[in-house]
Every structure is written in C-alpha cells, then in structure tokens.
Amino acid sequence: MQTILVLFGGSSTEHEVSLQSAHGVLVHLDRDRYTPLMVGITRSGRWLRYSGPLSHLERGDWQGHPACVPCTLSLDRGERRLLLLDGSGASEPFDAALPILHGKNGEDGTVQGLLELSGIPIIGCGTLSSALCMDKDRAHKLVALTGVRVPRSARFSRDMALSQIIQAGADLGYPLFVKPVRSGSSFGISKVIDPHHLPDAVEAAFAHDRDILLEEAIPGFEVGCAVLGNETLTVGAVDEIELSGGFFDYTEKYGLITSRIHCPARISTEKAAEIQRTAKTIYRALDCRVFARVDMFLTPSGEIVFNEVNTIPGFTVHSRYPGMMRAAGLEFSALVSELIRLGVEA
Numbered sequence: 001m002q003t004i005l006v007l008f009g010g011s012s013t014e015h016e017v018s019l020q021s022a023h024g025v026l027v028h029l030d031r032d033r034y035t036p037l038m039v040g041i042t043r044s045g046r047w048l049r050y051s052g053p054l055s056h057l058e059r060g061d062w063q064g065h066p067a068c069v070p071c072t073l074s075l076d077r078g079e080r081r082l083l084l085l086d087g088s089g090a091s092e093p094f095d096a097a098l099p100i101l102h103g104k105n106g107e108d109g110t111v112q113g114l115l116e117l118s119g120i121p122i123i124g125c126g127t128l129s130s131a132l133c134m135d136k137d138r139a140h141k142l143v144a145l146t147g148v149r150v151p152r153s154a155r156f157s158r159d160m161a162l163s164q165i166i167q168a169g170a171d172l173g174y175p176l177f178v179k180p181v182r183s184g185s186s187f188g189i190s191k192v193i194d195p196h197h198l199p200d201a202v203e204a205a206f207a208h209d210r211d212i213l214l215e216e217a218i219p220g221f222e223v224g225c226a227v228l229g230n231e232t233l234t235v236g237a238v239d240e241i242e243l244s245g246g247f248f249d250y251t252e253k254y255g256l257i258t259s260r261i262h263c264p265a266r267i268s269t270e271k272a273a274e275i276q277r278t279a280k281t282i283y284r285a286l287d288c289r290v291f292a293r294v295d296m297f298l299t300p301s302g303e304i305v306f307n308e309v310n311t312i313p314g315f316t317v318h319s320r321y322p323g324m325m326r327a328a329g330l331e332f333s334a335l336v337s338e339l340i341r342l343g344v345e346a
C-alpha cells in the first residue's frame, strides 16, 4: 500500500477547476493499492490537510469542513512527511505527491520545485518542464527548434508603448489572438478581428500577467494528444475541438455550449499518427515526464501547428486527457494507477 499526497485547489484563477479534477482523480484512485493523503491549498495559499468527504470538493465547499487542519511539508530530503500545524506535533508520512493544480502556483513549476527540493517523487512533470510549458512564448521557441511549426507571434511587457503593440498587430495581420504569456482556462485571452479592439484585448491580457503575446490566428481546428511516460511514451487517441464560432473560451471549455469534442478526431489514421508523433516530439523537447496533454492546430492544408502543453490537464470524467486515454483502451482507474507507477519510477 502506498500513500499518495494529493494536492488540490491552489492559489490560482483555476482553483475551481482543480477541485473538479482532484475529485475525478480521487474517485478513481484504486483504494486497494493507494491511500490518499489529501491537502487543499486555499485561494490565499494556505495548506489544509483535508479528510472530509469527496463530495465537498465537487461542491467547492471543502474549506469550511471541520476536518481541515493547517499543515505544511517537511523540507528534509527523504522525510516525505506532512507536518500538522494544529499544535499536536503530529506528522503523516507519504510516498509520492500528485499535484492536481492548474495554472499559476501549482502547474508552473513552483510546487514542483518544492517537491523536488524535499526529495519527494512527483507524479507529473518536474520543475523545468512545468515552468517552460507555463510560458507559452518560451515553449514555442524551444518547440520551433525541433522543426514543428509554431504560430508567428510577438511578446510584450507592460513597459512597452501601445503604439509598438499596434504596429506588431498590423504586421501579424488580423484576426489575431492576444493572450497572457502564462495563463490557463482561456483567462485573459481574446480573438481580435477588428484592430480597433486591440487596446481592450491588450488590457485584458495584462490583467493576468506582466507579459503578453500577440499571435497569428491559425485556421482549421484544435487537436489534442494525451501523452504518458518517461523514456518510453504511450499516446492516447487524438481528439478534436469543433467550434461553431469564436474560440475555446472558459464558458465553452467547461460548458460545451456550442462546441463539441470529438474523440477520436474525425481525421485520417495517417494524420492522427502524424499528430501523435508530433506530440511526442513536443513532449520530449519540453522535458515532460509522466503525463501531459499536447495541444496543436490542424490547418485546412493538413499542417500541424503547436499551440501549448498542459502539464496538469483537466481530470474530470468528462475531461479530454482521460477521454483520449480511454479511447486508446486505458480506463480512468487504470490510468491513475499508471500515472502513480510512472511518477514513482521517474
């Protein structure tokens, strides 16, 4: 029996989404093999040992549960202990950590660094790959070196003049996308069709990050590929996002109002295989381990263009990563066990 520290919540705009993902993972954790040690991180960044029912994660009110005890990690290498801060001096041992945190302060290498420093096996990507994948611009630059196409783009920080940004927009051409360099769940992202709307889009993106990207809009549709493994890689089925307009924004991602996910994607087996190969190339280029979801665009002429890597993708029963793995024959519970095996092995 192994004890797995499952981290959920987080000081991030994607706190809510993380609760749903953690619920998905915990419900599918094989209790004959693993015992979860649940720790919720509040929006303000407090760590709380949680032992209440899983339904409170799904409902989002876990924090008010009496079974919450302030806690922290022991940083001593090899200790692998959670220290309870209730005055009892008690601590709980565990074997490995599974961060189910999305976005900043969780998926961006910060928590991974803490775990690595403490000698704790991470079930997921490490510090470098998490940080690289969170920075959409630097991820693009590294992936471009492998020969995979990336969107043309321009990066700006807050101190740059709006006139320079407007000029870059004209050079890239419209429509274009404006996005925070580090974001998730489409927060702060706009598709700009009319140049007059560029200043508003720029402001919205800067509200989420100190750096932003202007990116050419890639025609066609977005495809994803679930990748699993360390040295030897396994891929899931390729999926496809069918949009009926606009882009895959927050409302569409979690409500699927007008958009649909097709898994497997409605493309030829040859094209799907090419996408899977490209996903593996990207995964390796960004030093990913254990698991990650690689998102790309497929253009009308059949070209594959890199979009981003999600090092901790959504993990609800309806989420894309488990869906792609299920389509490739790996059910959710078996998938979670495999992730843990790979994380401990890495």
Ligand SMILES: Nc1ncnc2c1ncn2[C@@H]1O[C@H](COP(=O)(O)OP(=O)(O)O)[C@@H](O)[C@H]1O
Pocket (backbone or CB within 6 Å): 151, 177, 179, 183, 184, 185, 186, 187, 189, 215, 216, 217, 218, 219, 222, 247, 248, 249, 295, 307, 308
């Ligand atoms: N260059 C682009 N061309 C076409 N669509 C894009 C582009 N960039 C982003 N999008 C659309 O915006 C959505 C969110 O952008 P993405 O960079 O994936 O951010 P997030 O990390 O929030 O998912 C994508 O799923 C896609 O629908």
Ligand SMILES: [Mg+2]
Pocket (backbone or CB within 6 Å): 295, 308
């Ligand atoms: Mg995305």
